[in-house]
Amino acid sequence: xxxxxxxxxxxxxxxxxxxxxxxxxxxxxxxxxxxxxxxxxxxxxxxxxxxxxxxxxxxxxxxxxxxxxxxxxxxxxxxxxxxxxxxxxxxxxxxxxxxxxxxxxxxxxxxxxxxxxxxxxxxxxxxxxxxxxxxxxxxxxxxxxxxxxxxxxxxxxxxxxxxxxxxxxxxxxxxxxxxxxxxxxxxxxxxxxxxxxxxxxxxxxxxxxxxxxxxxxxxxxxxxxxxxxxxxxxxxxxxxxxxxxxxxxxxxxxxxxxxxxxxxxxxxxxxxxxxxxxxxxxxxxxxxxxxxxxxxxxxxxxxxxxxxxxxxxxxxxxxxxxxxxxxxxxxxxxxxxxxxxxxxxxxxxxxxxxxxxxxxxx
Amino acid sequence: xxxxxxxxxxxxxxxxxxxxxxxxxxxxxxxxxxxxxxxxxxxxxxxxxxxxxxxxxxxxxxxxxxxxxxxxxxxxxxxxxxxxxxxxxxxxxxxxxxxxxxxxxxxxxxxxxxxxxxxxxxxxxxxxxxxxxxxxxxxxxxxxxxxxxxxxxxxxxxxxxxxxxxxxxxxxxxxxxxxxxxxxxxxxxxxxxxxxxxxxxxxxxxxxxxxxxxxxxxxxxxxxxxxxxxxxxxxxxxxxxxxxxxxxxxxxxxxxxxxxxxxxxxxxxxxxxxxxxxxxxxxxxxxxxxxxxxxxxxxxxxxxxxxxxxxxxxxxxxxxxxxxxxxxxxxxxxxxxxxxxxxxxxxxxxxxxxxxxxxxxxxxxxxxxxxxxxxxxxxxxxxxxxxxxxxxxxxxxxxxxxxxxxxxxxxxxxxxxxxxxxxxxxxxxxxxxxxxxxxxxxxxxxxxxxxxxxxxxxxxxxxxxxxxxxxxxxxxxxxx
Numbered sequence: 041x042x043x044x045x046x047x048x049x050x051x052x053x054x055x056x057x058x059x060x061x062x063x064x065x066x067x068x069x070x071x072x073x074x075x076x077x078x079x080x081x082x083x084x085x086x087x088x089x090x091x092x093x094x095x096x097x098x099x100x101x102x103x104x105x106x107x108x109x110x111x112x113x114x115x116x117x118x119x120x121x122x123x124x125x126x127x128x129x130x131x132x133x134x135x136x137x138x139x140x141x142x143x144x145x146x147x148x149x150x151x152x153x154x155x156x157x158x159x160x161x162x163x164x165x166x167x168x169x170x171x172x173x174x175x176x177x178x179x180x181x182x183x184x185x186x187x188x189x190x191x192x193x194x195x196x197x198x199x200x201x202x203x204x205x206x207x208x209x210x211x212x213x214x215x216x217x218x219x220x221x222x223x224x225x226x227x228x229x230x231x232x233x234x235x236x237x238x239x240x241x242x243x244x245x246x247x248x249x250x251x252x253x254x255x256x257x258x259x260x261x262x263x264x265x266x267x268x269x270x271x272x273x274x275x276x277x278x279x280x281x282x283x284x285x286x287x288x289x290x291x292x293x294x295x296x297x298x299x300x301x302x303x304x305x306x307x308x309x310x311x312x313x314x315x316x317x318x319x320x321x322x323x324x325x326x327x328x329x330x331x332x333x334x335x336x337x338x339x340x341x342x343x344x345x346x347x348x349x350x351x352x353x354x355x356x357x358x359x360x361x362x363x364x365x366x367x368x369x370x371x372x373x374x375x376x377x378x379x380x381x382x383x384x385x386x387x388x389x390x391x392x393x394x395x396x397x398x399x400x401x402x
Numbered sequence: 403x404x405x406x407x408x409x410x411x412x413x414x415x416x417x418x419x420x421x422x423x424x425x426x427x428x429x430x431x432x433x434x435x436x437x438x439x440x441x442x443x444x445x446x447x448x449x450x451x452x453x454x455x456x457x458x459x460x461x462x463x464x465x466x467x468x469x470x471x472x473x474x475x476x477x478x479x480x481x482x483x484x485x486x487x488x489x490x491x492x493x494x495x496x497x498x499x500x501x502x503x504x505x506x507x508x509x510x511x512x513x514x515x516x517x518x519x520x521x522x523x524x525x526x527x528x529x530x531x532x533x534x535x536x537x538x539x540x541x542x543x544x545x546x547x548x549x550x551x552x553x554x555x556x557x558x559x560x561x562x563x564x565x566x567x568x569x570x571x572x573x574x575x576x577x578x579x580x581x582x583x584x585x586x587x588x589x590x591x592x593x594x595x596x597x598x599x600x601x602x603x604x605x606x607x608x609x610x611x612x613x614x615x616x617x618x619x620x621x622x623x624x625x626x627x628x629x630x631x632x633x634x635x636x637x638x639x640x641x642x643x644x645x646x647x648x649x650x651x652x653x654x655x656x657x658x659x660x661x662x663x664x665x666x667x668x669x670x671x672x673x674x675x676x677x678x679x680x681x682x683x684x685x686x687x688x689x690x691x692x693x694x695x696x697x698x699x700x701x702x703x704x705x706x707x708x709x710x711x712x713x714x715x716x717x718x719x720x721x722x723x724x725x726x727x728x729x730x731x732x733x734x735x736x737x738x739x740x741x742x743x744x745x746x747x748x749x750x751x752x753x754x755x756x757x758x759x760x761x762x763x764x765x766x767x768x769x770x771x772x773x774x775x776x777x778x779x780x781x782x783x784x785x786x787x788x789x790x791x792x793x794x795x796x797x798x799x800x801x802x803x804x805x806x807x808x809x810x811x812x813x814x815x816x817x818x819x820x821x822x823x824x825x826x827x828x829x830x831x832x833x834x835x836x837x838x839x840x841x842x843x844x845x846x847x848x849x850x851x852x853x854x855x856x857x858x859x860x861x862x863x864x865x866x867x868x869x870x871x872x873x874x875x876x877x878x879x880x881x882x
């Protein structure tokens with residue numbers, strides 16, 4: 041992305057003020073957290089200020105007893121996990137291209153990982169949010185209790201919106217106790233038919249796995265979290281090889297230079313991946329309906345696979361790649377039929393397209 | 403104000419003459435939900451299809467008539483009350499389960515489908531629909547989605563919004579839209595996420611695609627007695643603090659237990675100061691282990707007379723007592739006023755003693771029956787509407803209870819919605835800028851404000867809170 045200047049606001053208020061000044065001056069602002077997802081989306085429509093969020097890195101409050109944490113958006117996922125880990129808790133989020141993601145970045149991009157199988161995504165455990173708006177105001181929604189229907193659920197609107205409705209400056213989460221037992225097993229298959237069958241089998245176990253990953257080389261990795269006896273029974277029933285839990289950490293560093301996320305109704309994911317050649321590399325969460333594809337070819341290959349994903353009721357989004365490639369392939373594909381409503385919402389919060397202009401769908 | 407003859411004729415042409423109600427005596431049936439305040443609609447319209455809903459809303463839009471979607475009318479915050487008149491859009495003729503897909507584990511339903519009916523039908527595929535409001539025998543999936551309803555099992559499984567995959571909605575201009583669907587990580591803004599729980603103020607819901615879950619192979623349900631609410635609250639904190647998240651963790655106080663036991667004879671201990679109902683589920687191994695852990699923690703925290711349901715019928719009876727508790731309270735007083743504020747779980751002992759003191763101050767009996775694991779209170783203020791001047795006292799007591807919730811860092815509503823009942827209190831929790839952000843969403847999707855006016859946002863045309871002088875401590879001042 042092209043930038044003219046870089047700034048690093050010290051407070052949310054300062055950020056809001058700079059947003060307003062940028063709006064008044066007709067310039068653009070590109071918020072950057074850990075910089076792990078800066079290549080997501082289309083190349084920006086114009087130059088502007090790169091707004092570094094790293095100074096907003098406080099844990100505002102962690103209540104162990106309430107299992108709730110509130111943080112500023114610039115804190116790294118690892119720093120937050122370290123804080124939660126002191127009390128045996130964690131945020132069940134294991135995004136790819138780790139380490140170094142910030143909480144704000146993860147919320148804005150909607151990046152997730154294998155643990156989504158068991159815990160859902162931040163869409164499910166984000167309970168409060170605070171954003172800076174281009175008119176200089178700070179606005180909050182939700183709260184710090186685990187169940188709340190007071191007012192509109194603006195957390196959902198900001199999640200995955202790439203900052204287009206406001207820059208996330210703080211967030212509250214429901215957090216989880218670390219599981220009593222954590223077991224990982226794997227199986228290897230030469231035929232993909234067998235690998236898919238193995239994934240189906242583990243997903244159908246009476247105690248649902250916490251994560252299941254299927255790789256293009258025929259490997260299936262499964263993780264069970266929970267009470268020791270139950271976990272042991274699942275592992276015994278499956279009869280797969282035990283694997284290191286550390287394998288998940290290594291897996292979360294996955295970040296090919298050109299990379300697309302394919303999402304589809306989970307029972308239709310395979311039909312899309314089957315279209316890829318045998319030498320294409322990908323990994324998938326078959327229980328969620330998401331696959332990550334290391335794109336070896338060019339824009340035409342992306343568009344062909346995207347057409348298949350769209351036909352299956354899904355989507356293909358570029359997660360990383362050179363600017364020219366993203367421009368040619370298009371980061372998002374055909375916009376949804378509700379685009380006009382999304383545009384109205386964007387206009388209501390950022391009428392002059394100050395934040396991330398040109399990068400998102402709206 | 404009666405609708406113009408021409409408008410009524412237009413509505414009749416859309417849904418059929420027999421599906422438009424406008425005689426004032428008939429309208430009175432639709433003037434309230436399960437909350438306190440009522441107001442009759444100018445007309446009730448009962449569409450049978452999405453196309454009819456769309457046509458009705460187009461007529462309303464053209465004539466700037468308020469539209470208030472209504473399911474079973476079991477809501478507890480006035481969401482279905484036509485406080486500014488207009489059309490009550492009664493969706494209960496749209497009550498088909500359109501599809502259950504056992505492979506994808508989803509169901510597609512019309513908004514008038516009753517919550518429990520969906521789970522009963524899904525049961526033949528060994529599936530169930532997780533959100534289980536206590537009104538589930540009557541309340542509709544459309545109403546649940548509009549209010550983002552909860553229920554006892556939401557502690558583990560999550561509330562309605564976590565289970566809605568997509569919806570077909572009719573917007574304020576009458577246009578029909580699908581938002582979201584089966585696939586995860588969809589392109590663009592999450593419209594479905596903000597429409598769920600928008601209380602009919604942004605759209606009418608005409609179809610809902612929900613996630614179904616596999617029925618757990620084993621379930622264990624435990625009843626435990628405590629000498630006081632305080633002791634039971636400490637036990638709740640201890641269970642959660644130990645890293646155990648049961649499927650459900652419910653509390654009932656002595657007043658409630660007395661009424662429930664007299665009605666259901668489920669074996670609730672009437673001498674206890676409070677009881678906890680704890681349920682865990684999963685495969686037999688995990689259920690056994692979790693229940694043993696729960697028993698240990700409860701015993702360490704002065705739990706006694708612990709009794710585990712020995713059969714499905716015994717478990718059903720325990721749950722019938724819990725879910726029927728509010729009805730059973732009719733044995734004490736004929737009317738109740740129920741709030742559902744949420745506090746951080748560790749504040750349960752403080753809030754419950756505050757609630758008790760407020761009841762004593764107003765000389766009103768209060769019965770607590772609630773989702774303790776979530777910190778989601780349900781104080782029932784019991785009264786008899788025939789007592790002179792009792793209603794203002796009841797409302798003041800409720801307001802003070804909510805105020806106490808907010809002062810402990812809590813939220814105005816956990817699962818019932820803001821509606822008409824708590825919109826005046828929104829500035830206690832949200833700053834003007836916070837409310838303005840929500841207002842922008844409203845204005846972007848309903849420019850003329852015809853969808854369920856007078857809800858969620860403070861309504862300048864209506865009363866202010868009694869405790870108005872103490873407002874202005876919005877969230878940001880307290881903790882961001």
